[in-house]
Amino acid sequence: MSMWQDSWYRLRSLGAPQPLGKRGEAVAARYLKRLGYTIVARGERDLLGELDLVAVDQRTVVFVEVKTRRSHQAGHPAEAVGQAKQGRLTRLALGFLKRHDLLEQRARFDVVAVTWPNRTERPSVEHFPNAFSPTGRFQMFA
Numbered sequence: 001m002s003m004w005q006d007s008w009y010r011l012r013s014l015g016a017p018q019p020l021g022k023r024g025e026a027v028a029a030r031y032l033k034r035l036g037y038t039i040v041a042r043g044e045r046d047l048l049g050e051l052d053l054v055a056v057d058q059r060t061v062v063f064v065e066v067k068t069r070r071s072h073q074a075g076h077p078a079e080a081v082g083q084a085k086q087g088r089l090t091r092l093a094l095g096f097l098k099r100h101d102l103l104e105q106r107a108r109f110d111v112v113a114v115t116w117p118n119r120t121e122r123p124s125v126e127h128f129p130n131a132f133s134p135t136g137r138f139q140m141f142a
Contacts, residue, residue: 024068024114024123025052031112031125037062044096051092053112061107063093065131068114068123077113078128083135090134109134 029039032055041054053064065085067077081089089109097103111131116123 020070020116021066021068024116025066027068027114027116027123027125028064028066028112029053031127032064035127041096044092046092046095048092048095049088051089051096054096059106061097061102061105062110063089063096063107064110064112065089066112066114068116070115070117072115077115078111078126078131081111081131086132086135090136093134 025042029042032053033039035057037055037057039053039055041051044051044054051063052066055062055064065081067080069077086109093107093109097105097107108130109132111128113126113128114123115126
């Protein structure tokens with residue numbers, strides 16, 4: 001591929017629409033910032049999966065799961081954070097806290113549900129602080 005073609009493809013991808021989930025995460029991050037949260041990580045990945053947003057609310061580390069849907073036809077977006085997902089998020093959060101030497105910090109799990117019927121309307125944002133407790137065995141959360 002020539003240098004010109006490479007530049008063209010990169011420019012084209014800049015204008016490509018983001019997937020619904022990524023747009024929902026951006027909306028959730030802006031919403032949380034307006035509430036005074038500091039976003040410290042986005043899309044933090046490891047072998048188990050991905051943490052959508054990691055924020056700090058005063059002195060608490062907040063792991064935020066963002067669920068974005070076009071409608072509630074298949075149920076409320078927050079309902080998609082079931083027991084299995086909670087367990088995976090708990091393990092991901094524990095790994096994050098270990099990697100960043102934050103095991104002594106308070107932590108919690110929030111869920112932000114974004115409903116975005118179409119691109120022209122404003123999305124509806126619902127925030128569920130402390131949405132669930134850490135699940136699984138041998139938890140180190142306070």
